[in-house]
Amino acid sequence: MDTTVAATGTEGQKWGGGTRPLNASYGKLMMWFFILSDALTFSGFLAAYGFSRFKFIEEWPIADEVFNHFPFMHGVDAPMFYVALMTFILIGSSVTMVLAVDAGHYMNRKKVAFYLLLTVIGGLIFVGSQAWEWKNFIAGEYGAVKTKGGKILQFVDAQGERVALEEFVTVGPRQVQPYGQSEGIWYESSGYENATYTLSEVQQGFAARPDLLIRTQLLQVNEETGASEKTILSREESLFKLDNQAVSVVEGANLTENEYGAPLFADFFFFITGFHGFHVFSGVIFNLIIFFNVLLGTYERRGSYEMVEKVGLYWHFVDLVWVFVFTFFYLV
Structure with a gap:
């Protein structure tokens, strides 16, 4: 029995029901789905932060007084300077990722490897800076x-x-009398x-x-x-x-106490920056894997550097999220 396929008039269009909508590969589409779902998670964090800050607006810590440290400049009041530098470094790593993707289009393995390495270095500097910021926030300065x-x-x-x-x-x-385990x-x-x-x-x-x-x-x-x-x-x-x-x-500050003010401020700081830092660290690992594959000529043999584009989408998303975190958590 013959099968009749009805023409819809959309066969030649990007969303005509084919296997490659918008001419994007399966891997790219799945990366976009992940980015959209992850964007909702970050949006939830920032929305909850906004509602909580509005509720306790009269008691909320002043960010300029909290994030005023700068490496090797102890005692110098530098409000937001280092956070701004971290942001610049992360955005710079996004630029190097763009250059890596562009070099991949021209099948230039050396340039892809070079720009990926710069991206990894930028990501590591950002993660290390965030860890340093956490250390200062947890330890406190004044009490x-x-x-x-x-x-x-x-x-x-x-x-x-x-x-x-x-x-x-x-x-x-001080004299602390030694007690047994039961009196701990x-x-x-x-x-x-x-x-x-x-x-x-x-x-x-x-x-x-x-x-x-x-x-x-x-x-x-x-x-x-x-x-x-x-x-x-x-x-x-x-x-x-x-x-x-x-x-x-x-x-200092932790999940229950905060010398700077409302404990919720510390809670959101740890959850939002920690969640984002985990994404940056994961991106660094992904970039390292892609970097070594580039050196081994894996994508040269495949005839395509699409994997660089996929990890590039993830890295740009991480950078964009930080722009929102920096704006709403640190600046506003």
């Missing part, structure tokens, strides 16, 4: 105390500049194994420095400059707050 309500109290001088705990707190002698909970709750200073030491050091004040995490608008600034208490209010409401010392 603070936490109140009964979970709010953060920071210390400033008369000019409103942050003052680190080490500048006014003296560590006194007491030792964990004492705070000696985590905090450099005890709350009583901070209170004594603060009382001995009449020039110090407490700054809360509550933001208010400066009428003269129009900028958002954290509220600084008077000396009397500072002493009362520290003596009656402080419960523990906080140094």
Whole structure:
């Protein structure tokens, strides 16, 4: 029995039902599907971050005060400088990836390998920089105390500049009685194994420095400059707050505490930048595999460098995501 195929009039078009829509290979289409699904994940992270920040807008940390470190420049206030440099390096690696793909179109193996190597180096620098940023964020710089309500109290001088705990707190002698394994909970709750200073030491050091004040995490608008600034208490209010409401010392940031302000800020920082950093690290591994295949002449024998294009799509996506992360998390 003969089979009759009805003509639809779309056979010659890109989406005419053929096996290569838009003349794209199966591998490229699957990469696009992955990129679209991953874009939804990052969009969810950024949307959740936006809603949370809007809800706690009056308590949200100021990014310029948090990300103000620069390698080999200890003590220098360089707000966002290193993050901007990281962004420039990642975008630069996207340019080298474009050049690698272009060289592949001309079957130029040496140039493909060279530009892929530059892309890998840029990715490694970015991942290493992100790890360095994490280290500083986790370790903290100034220290603070936490109140009964979970709010953060920071210390400033008369000019409103942050003052680190080490500048006014003296560590006194401590005697920790050895306990057995069954009493281990007491030792964990004492705070000696985590905090450099005890709350009583901070209170004594603060009382001995009449020039110090407490700054809360509550933001208010400066009428003269129009900028958002954290509220600084008077000396009397500072002493009362520290003596009656402080419960523990906080140094650095983790998933439960954050010396810079709201703990949610640290949570989103770890999840968003960590998830993106994992993508960059994965991209570096992919690029290394492609790089060695190029050196071995694998794609030369195939007569096509399409694999470079596929990994290039992934790398451009990772770069584009960072542009959004940099804009909404660091700048806005």
